[in-house]
Amino acid sequence: MDARMNATTGSANRCERPLVMRCGAFGDMVLLTTLIRRLHARFGLPVDIVASGPWTEPLLNGQPGVGEIFLLRSRKTPYWFDRTQQRVVHALRARGAGPTWFCDAYGTGRELLTRARIPEDFVVDVRRCPGVPGQHFVEYWLYIGSVMPAAFADRPAVGAISDEPGCALEISDAQRSELHRWLDRGGLGGRPLLLVQAGSKRTMRGGRRKRRSNTKFWPEERWAQVIRAMREDCPQHAIVLTGVSRERGFNEDIARLASAADVFNVAGDLTVPRLVALLAHAEALISVDSGPAHAAAAVGCPQVVLFGQADPALYRPWGLSKPHVICLTGEVAGTPAILGIEAHTVIEAWRRLPRRKQP
Numbered sequence: 001m002d003a004r005m006n007a008t009t010g011s012a013n014r015c016e017r018p019l020v021m022r023c024g025a026f027g028d029m030v031l032l033t034t035l036i037r038r039l040h041a042r043f044g045l046p047v048d049i050v051a052s053g054p055w056t057e058p059l060l061n062g063q064p065g066v067g068e069i070f071l072l073r074s075r076k077t078p079y080w081f082d083r084t085q086q087r088v089v090h091a092l093r094a095r096g097a098g099p100t101w102f103c104d105a106y107g108t109g110r111e112l113l114t115r116a117r118i119p120e121d122f123v124v125d126v127r128r129c130p131g132v133p134g135q136h137f138v139e140y141w142l143y144i145g146s147v148m149p150a151a152f153a154d155r156p157a158v159g160a161i162s163d164e165p166g167c168a169l170e171i172s173d174a175q176r177s178e179l180h181r182w183l184d185r186g187g188l189g190g191r192p193l194l195l196v197q198a199g200s201k202r203t204m205r206g207g208r209r210k211r212r213s214n215t216k217f218w219p220e221e222r223w224a225q226v227i228r229a230m231r232e233d234c235p236q237h238a239i240v241l242t243g244v245s246r247e248r249g250f251n252e253d254i255a256r257l258a259s260a261a262d263v264f265n266v267a268g269d270l271t272v273p274r275l276v277a278l279l280a281h282a283e284a285l286i287s288v289d290s291g292p293a294h295a296a297a298a299v300g301c302p303q304v305v306l307f308g309q310a311d312p313a314l315y316r317p318w319g320l321s322k323p324h325v326i327c328l329t330g331e332v333a334g335t336p337a338i339l340g341i342e343a344h345t346v347i348e349a350w351r352r353l354p355r356r357k358q359p
Helices: 002-009 026-031 033-043 056-060 083-095 110-115 137-144 173-185 220-233 245-258 272-281 291-298 343-352
Strands: 019-021 047-052 066-072 100-102 123-125 193-197 238-241 263-265 284-288 303-306 325-328
Touching (some): 019 033, 026 033, 026 056, 026 137, 033 047, 033 137, 047 083, 056 272, 066 083, 100 110, 173 272, 193 291, 245 263, 272 291, 291 303, 325 343
Parallel strands (some): 019 047, 047 066, 100 123, 193 238, 284 303, 303 325
16 A cells, blocks of 8 residues: 555655545535544544635634644635645645545535645545435435545544434533633623524625525514514523624614514624534524534534525534424425515424523
């Protein structure tokens, strides 16, 4: 094996650690924890990651099984005009070739692994591993973790490998401490919390609130009805509206229409580690299909999730700890659409959802 590795790479550099290339949204990277966990168990070594997006490093850094993270700014910019691509390729050459999983179904960025001198028979390319039609992505990543590159096909697993599907994120003591300081500053310390994630990355794309073009948009008036029902059911709880900075105005409109006490809009004040810790701390979440919904499942938070065009059979939040998750779908003119979900349907689901007690 060593001789073949040296011959094919043209270098003495090699690396025993597995490498995964996956450039995805926040939720995509949460789903990827299933693959990371499986490869970590199989090799007994940290899994290095090539990815993009400012959320990836704060989300995955320090998680069990995660090694070095190599970040790209873009995969679509021509190579010679993108210094992050050049830096990643240089770093991968210095790291050395080893077992690699390329996890982009459209093939974007595949040439970077070639530039990094990683041979074809060192790479599992998901484009050649279609999986089973209708398979949930958690199950798919579990399957991909069982596929070995041709050059490593005979390599035995280091230890026992679990087939238990599900995403998982761990919360560090530092995260918990920082969260409690933040809660205390905002007047939320010691209070039971319920979370609402009304927006998604599409909500304010381009600086304007998207409605017709946003398949995950659910009207402010319906969110307000849901919040009033939450307040009626849980008069002692604080209701916290989460999101990124560009969703703050959306949340403000929802809170104004709800006209309910103790509704806190924290959009824009949540770093990724703080958001994940908050999801691990809260009693429950109501959310559109979003990255935070996947992160909530990964930390065991019960939730109601509103789906638009995406199929819950493929994308429902799926946590390793099996938290309660109720997925809602609707139709408009016979087509799957989030606008087909009525407020009373969400309220009924919310009232069926078993909430957990905060630690």
